[in-house]
Amino acid sequence: MVIRYYLRCEHCQKTTLLRIAVGYREKEPFYFECEHCSQAISGNLLLDQRNARIEGLEVDGAVPIDSEEADYILTYDPNFSHAGGETLEGLTLTPFLQMTERHDMLESIQRLAYLNVIAREVVPDLGRIIRNYKSGNWPQFEMGVRKHIPDDLPVALPLDRNRALYLLLELCMSPIATSKAHSELIDFFTGYTVRLAQTRSDSFNAFLAEANRMEYLKKTQNEALDLYPRFFRLLDEFRPILPEWDPEHPDQDFPTDLRVTGKSGYHDLKSLYVDGYEVTCRALTLVTGLINLTHRNNHHAYLPHPTLKNNFLPSSMTDFHEKSHAPKLEMLVEEPAFHSWLAKSLDANLRNAIGHNTISYNTGTGYITYPVNRRGTRVASITYGEFLTRLLRILLRSHQVNHLVKILFVYLYWGSEYEPT
Numbered sequence: 424m425v426i427r428y429y430l431r432c433e434h435c436q437k438t439t440l441l442r443i444a445v446g447y448r449e450k451e452p453f454y455f456e457c458e459h460c461s462q463a464i465s466g467n468l469l470l471d472q473r474n475a476r477i478e479g480l481e482v483d484g485a486v487p488i489d490s491e492e493a494d495y496i497l498t499y500d501p502n503f504s505h506a507g508g509e510t511l512e513g514l515t516l517t518p519f520l521q522m523t524e525r526h527d528m529l530e531s532i533q534r535l536a537y538l539n540v541i542a543r544e545v546v547p548d549l550g551r552i553i554r555n556y557k558s559g560n561w562p563q564f565e566m567g568v569r570k571h572i573p574d575d576l577p578v579a580l581p582l583d584r585n586r587a588l589y590l591l592l593e594l595c596m597s598p599i600a601t602s603k604a605h606s607e608l609i610d611f612f613t614g615y616t617v618r619l620a621q622t623r624s625d626s627f628n629a630f631l632a633e634a635n636r637m638e639y640l641k642k643t644q645n646e647a648l649d650l651y652p653r654f655f656r657l658l659d660e661f662r663p664i665l666p667e668w669d670p671e672h673p674d675q676d677f678p679t680d681l682r683v684t685g686k687s688g689y690h691d692l693k694s695l696y697v698d699g700y701e702v703t704c705r706a707l708t709l710v711t712g713l714i715n716l717t718h719r720n721n722h723h724a725y726l727p728h729p730t731l732k733n734n735f736l737p738s739s740m741t742d743f744h745e746k747s748h749a750p751k752l753e754m755l756v757e758e759p760a761f762h763s764w765l766a767k768s769l770d771a772n773l774r775n776a777i778g779h780n781t782i783s784y785n786t787g788t789g790y791i792t793y794p795v796n797r798r799g800t801r802v803a804s805i806t807y808g809e810f811l812t813r814l815l816r817i818l819l820r821s822h823q824v825n826h827l828v829k830i831l832f833v834y835l836y837w838g839s840e841y842e843p844t
Contacts, residue, residue: 427440429489431490432464432485434460435459435460437495438490444502445477447502449471451467464482465484466483499684500684501662541594551563561578599819619713626722630716633722639705640831643824643828647825659688660691667812679809683811684789703824706824709831726754764823781793791810
């Protein structure tokens with residue numbers, strides 16, 4: 424259901440026809456900028472969900488008026504993207520009806536409904552469970568995690584707690600991650616480490632010992648764990664792109680003909696992207712260590728960079744860890760499966776633009792623009808929906824990185840004779 428309001432900008436007096444869809448909250452927030460003068464206009468659609476009534480509109484920066492004429496038009500839906508193209512003379516279908524024409528409605532609604540169940544029943548406990556795991560408060564960890572895992576699953580030993588936590592994380596991320604591709608990737612991680620444990624036992628143990636001593640495993644895990652509660656706090660920001668998200672093909676671009684209107688969490692989303700990027704890049708220390716073991720039986724034995732050559736030639740795993748992140752991805756080309764896994768996820772230009780505050784978002788056009796060279800003479804433009812998709816992709820990759828860390832922790836707990844089933 425879409426409600427129409429005519430809003431007159433308090434600054435320039437131009438009128439925008441706001442088509443705002445009814446969401447599921449009592450107060451549905453919105454934000455946009457006047458297309459004529461860039462005045463910030465924000466507010467809430469007030470809903471009585473119990474009695475299925477619309478209570479009215481709170482708005483700052485504009486005044487609701489009784490009119491049938493407008494200078495501009497904006498469609499806003501908290502849960503779905505839309506194709507745009509609407510004009511004051513010819514309005515399009517609502518975003519929800521557009522989505523049902525693009526997709527198998529049953530599959531999309533089932534996945535989104537399950538995500539809502541997780542957000543309602545599991546996520547409220549997630550942050551506390553993660554904090555208790557990180558601090559080693561095992562009685563409280565067990566009390567929290569027991570609500571969401573099988574009753575007969577043990578949680579007394581480090582390996583048990585590790586398994587219980589990751590079962591919970593996989594449950595929470597299942598609407599985003601669960602797919603054949605995700606399962607095959609975890610199987611690849613498992614098989615890769617099994618072969619090293621069996622064929623490079625002494626070197627593999629030396630790698631694990633150093634990764635543990637330097638706290639690469641613990642820090643990567645802790646930083647990755649911090650991302651989950653932050654993602655779910657911002658879940659409403661992602662809802663418009665979720666019907667388009669295909670867990671089987673997470674590298675797929677967001678359709679360029681669909682529009683998503685940003686909400687109030689844009690700056691928090693930028694911060695989350697940077698941290699997801701940093702976590703994944705720091706984990707490349709572990710990934711390249713495994714590659715070095717496979718090809719040279721020494722986790723310190725790096726080859727020169729494929730393009731930078733000796734200008735990027737780490738002398739050790741520690742040296743690699745301390746180098747700048749941008750060139751690191753290409754150090755994975757020796758193992759195509761690792762490289763292709765992350766090739767489309769690590770956008771150094773986008774990360775640096777956010778970090779240097781040289782990124783801009785135009786709510787009128789729906790595009791984000793950022794420089795792709797140091798001087799800022801070349802820029803890239805992506806839709807807001809594509810930005811959210813790239814952020815969701817980097818969160819998925821950090822989740823998968825966390826799985827690799829979990830596997831390496833298992834070897835620490837059980838030793839190199841461990842053979843996963």
